[in-house]
Each structure stands twice: as C-alpha cells, then as structure tokens.
Amino acid sequence: MGTRLNCITNNTLKNLMKNVYLALGLIAILGVTVTAFLWSSNSSPTEGSLVSKNIEEKVYVALEGEGKVAVVNPIDSRVMSTIDLSRKEGEETIRYMAHNVQVAPDGKNVLVTANVEEHMEMENGAMSGESPTSHGQNFDELIIIDPLQDVITQRIPIDTDSHLAHVVLTPDSTTAFVTLQEKGKIYSVDLASGNVLSKIDLGEKSGPHGLRITPDGSEMFIALLDGNALAVLNTKTGDIRKIALPGAAVQTAVTPDGAYAFSSVYDAKQIMWLDRQSDEQGLIALPNESRGPVQLYPTPDSKYLYVADQGYYFDQPTSNVVYRIDIARKTVDKTIVAGAAPHGVVVNAAGTRAYVTNLLSDDLTIIDTNTNQEITRIPVGDMPNGVSVWTAKSGGTP
Numbered sequence: 001m002g003t004r005l006n007c008i009t010n011n012t013l014k015n016l017m018k019n020v021y022l023a024l025g026l027i028a029i030l031g032v033t034v035t036a037f038l039w040s041s042n043s044s045p046t047e048g049s050l051v052s053k054n055i056e057e058k059v060y061v062a063l064e065g066e067g068k069v070a071v072v073n074p075i076d077s078r079v080m081s082t083i084d085l086s087r088k089e090g091e092e093t094i095r096y097m098a099h100n101v102q103v104a105p106d107g108k109n110v111l112v113t114a115n116v117e118e119h120m121e122m123e124n125g126a127m128s129g130e131s132p133t134s135h136g137q138n139f140d141e142l143i144i145i146d147p148l149q150d151v152i153t154q155r156i157p158i159d160t161d162s163h164l165a166h167v168v169l170t171p172d173s174t175t176a177f178v179t180l181q182e183k184g185k186i187y188s189v190d191l192a193s194g195n196v197l198s199k200i201d202l203g204e205k206s207g208p209h210g211l212r213i214t215p216d217g218s219e220m221f222i223a224l225l226d227g228n229a230l231a232v233l234n235t236k237t238g239d240i241r242k243i244a245l246p247g248a249a250v251q252t253a254v255t256p257d258g259a260y261a262f263s264s265v266y267d268a269k270q271i272m273w274l275d276r277q278s279d280e281q282g283l284i285a286l287p288n289e290s291r292g293p294v295q296l297y298p299t300p301d302s303k304y305l306y307v308a309d310q311g312y313y314f315d316q317p318t319s320n321v322v323y324r325i326d327i328a329r330k331t332v333d334k335t336i337v338a339g340a341a342p343h344g345v346v347v348n349a350a351g352t353r354a355y356v357t358n359l360l361s362d363d364l365t366i367i368d369t370n371t372n373q374e375i376t377r378i379p380v381g382d383m384p385n386g387v388s389v390w391t392a393k394s395g396g397t398p
Contacts, residue, residue, distance in 0.1 A: 057348060058147065058390045059355050060110050061364060062098035065382030069098055069112055071150050074353065074366055077378050081150055085114050085143055094138055100166040100386035103147065104173040107390055109191065110145040111176055113164035140164045142178055142189060147390045156194045158187055165209045166251070166386070170235075171217045179208040179222065186211070186222065186233075202231055202240070210251030210295065214258050219276075221261045223249035230263045230272060243281065245272055248314075251295045255302035260327060262305060264293040267314065271296065271307060273330060284330050291319035295344045299369065300351040303327055306367075308342035308356055322356055322365070324372060334372045338365040344387040357384035 058080070059072040069083040085096040096114035103110050116138045139157035142164065146153045158164055162180040169176050175197065176189045186200040186208060202208050207226025213219070213235070222231040229242040230249055247268035254261050261274040269290040270283045286293060291311025298305050304324050311319040318341050324334035339358025347354045347369065354367040357380075364378045364387070 056392045059346075059364065060101045060103060060145075060147075060388050060390065061344075061357055061380050061384045062101040062112060062386040063381040063383065064097050064099055064385040065362075067095045067097055067114075067117060068381060069101055069110075069145065070380040070384070072364060072378060072380060074355070074378075077366070077376050079378065079380055082381065083145060083150060083152065085112065085152070087155065089138075096141065096143075098385065099164065101388050102167050102169065102386070103388040103390045104169050105171055106173040107147065107392075108173065109153075110147050110388070110390065111167050111169070112143040112145065113140075113167050113178060113386075114143045115140045115162075115164055116160075140180075142167060142176065144191070154191075154194060156189060158189075158196070159183060166211055168211055168213050168220070170213065171215060177211065177213070177220060179211055181207050181209055181225065184208065200233065200238070200240075203227065206231070209249070210264075212252045212254045212261075214254050214261075214276075215256060216258065219261075221252040221254060221263065221274075223252050223263050225249060230261075230274070232261075243272075243274070246270065246283070250293070253296045253298050253305060255298045255305075255327065256300055257302040259302065260298075262296055262298075264296050264307065266292045266294065267316075269293065271305070271325060273327075282330065284325060284332070286323060287332060287335065289319075289321075290323075292316045293323075294342075297345045297347050297354070298327070299347050300349060304369075306345050306347060306354050306356075308338075308345040310341045310343050310359060312341045312360065318360060320358075322354070322367065336367055336372050336374060338367075338374055339363050339377055343385055346387050346389050348389045349391050355387050355389065357387045359383055359385065 059074055061070040067085050071080045073080050087094050095117040097117050098112055100113045140162050142156040144154040163182045165179040165181045167176055167178040178187050184202050184206040188197040190197050205226045206224045209223050209225040211222040220233040225248050228245050232241050245265050247265045249263045250266050252263045263272045269286045272283055274281050290309050293307045294310040296307045307323040309319040309321050311317050322336045322338050322342050323332045326333045338356050339361035341359035342356050343359040344357040356365040364380050365374050366376050368375045
C-alpha cells in the first residue's frame, strides 16, 4: 500500500466485503435512482445551473471509487445529484479520485482534493499503480464547487504525484491549506487567485494526511501518517513542533471553543488529546473491540467527540462502529453501530446529526446525536471517503 491511505493492499478482500452488502445495497439503491432537481427560473438544464431551493442542509460526500462528489439531502434521505470531477483534455478524459471534501466556513465554496486516477493491477497479491494518461504530467487538483448550483467553478493545479489528502480553510474562507502526503508538504492556496502562496515542508517520510485549524486560525494540527506524530503549526510564524505518537496519525480535530486538539492513532487504537492552554497531553484508549480509528469530529458545544472506527487498512479486521468520547471525562461513553468500515465523520452545525461515510458498504450513516443511534443509511456510491456539511443559515462546518 505504500504511504497512500486510499490505495488498498488487497482488492480481493474489498470485493468480498462488498458482496456481503450487495443484496441490501441493491434494494436501497432503487430508492435513490430517481433524483429530483429544482432548476432556477432563469436557468435551463443545458446550462448546468442546478439550484437548491428550500434546502436548509446538504451533505457532500467524496466518492473515491467513482471520482465524483455526491450531494445528499439528509431530510428526505436521498442523493440529490453527483458531480463528476473528470475533465477533457483534447480527446482524452482525465479522471480524478475524490479523497476529501470540505465546505468553507462561510458556506460559499466546497473544496475537493482530487488526485489523478491510476489504473490499479494486482501483482503478487499487492496493488501497483500505472497511469492511463501520463500521470506525471497531470496535476493533482484542488477543485472548487459552488454549493448553490452544485457545479465546478474552479480547478487549481497543485502538484504531480502528490496524493492530495485533506484540505482546510482559514476562518475567513480566503486561504486553503492542503496536505501533499507523498511530498511531505502542506501548500497554502489563495482561493481568489488560485495561486499557491507557500509550501511548508514537514520532512521526509512524514506523510501528512488529515489536518484542522483552530477557530481563531492561529494554529493548525496535522496528522503525520508516516511520521507517527502530531505536527502543530503556528500559522503566524511558521514554526512547527511535533508531538510523538505511539502509531500512525490519520486525522485531527479541534473543539469549537479552541480548548482541545485531538488526533486519531490508528494502529494503537487510541485518541491523543492536547489541552491547548496547559499543554497537558494524554491518550484515550478505545474499547478492546476497536479495529482502528480514522476520522473524528467534535460537537458544536465542545462536549463530545465522534470517532469513526474503520479498521480494514493495514490488514486490520473491518469495524462497523462509531464511538462517542466524553471530552471532559476523556473516555468512550457511547458505541454506535454504523455500516462497514466507517471512515469520515462530521457533526452538523446544530449538533443534532452526525454523518458518517461507510467505506465498504458504500453508504452514509445518519446518527441522531440525542439518542446516539443510527436513524438511516443512504446508499451514495463507491468508496465514500471525506464528508462535510453545508447549511443555508450558518454556512459550512469548519
């Protein structure tokens, strides 16, 4: 698998796992094959101007296996539309794998990390990549979507062979930071001009993956997948310090009140916490049944942290649960059954719902945060990865 978290070492295993869910998936998919579109009065379908009317909340899901982004209406549990990330270059179609998606804090843009698709072939039981179209000459891109029309408005070339992992934005939504996992770097990008402003080097074999920024924008917390560390970047001075972890860090989180930062530690099956005021640090052990935590996300009141326990990567057994952590007590207080291999997780701005992408069952779990139970599961497409929420009144989730 190398350092790429999205490249699976055993394709046969994935196919076997997905077959388990095929029968239920086919039945559920029938319910969403007909999608309803509301067009603005001054637009036509040929103009590609899809306008969401009277929709208070939408969930964006990166479909890594399809190179698309699914737009979900959680109120009536349906996929409203899918956005194809491919582009034409002469007679050739360049396809991209959608890894992560992030709604800007002001709700005006949706950003997607899109990596040039590779043909994957099995060689002696392991995956090897070979590009269909001069992979080294095509740039991995940061793609911007207009959430009012759900169409691509801008494509920003970042670098080649970089595996763009996650993206976050400054609180004012003007600057994006994107991790280049293969390059060991973070690029900052000015969204207005599309220019790369800076390149931050995190060192060889660091493998930066997930990242989050504090509410005031002063610090950024980066999960170093290969470096087994949490990197803390001072966005004002550029200074970086690294906190060693007992395993691979996949994603980070920061509470909305700015008091705590967290990192998932996949192979150790723990969650690292950092008190930002005192700099006190510690580890929260997940239950013995944990298969390996991936993404994590706090509630708006900064009281709880939802953790997607995926497993599956690095030859681990596959999980089907989401844990809730009581932040004050620093312990798991809820275990919630979801789909196969829960990967991405986000909590809406109201704090009433948690949305979880299930990598292997190809669906989106909706959790009622009052009862902490799954209330529905929506088929969305192949290998749903990153997830983010757009709200009409308060913009996006940071």
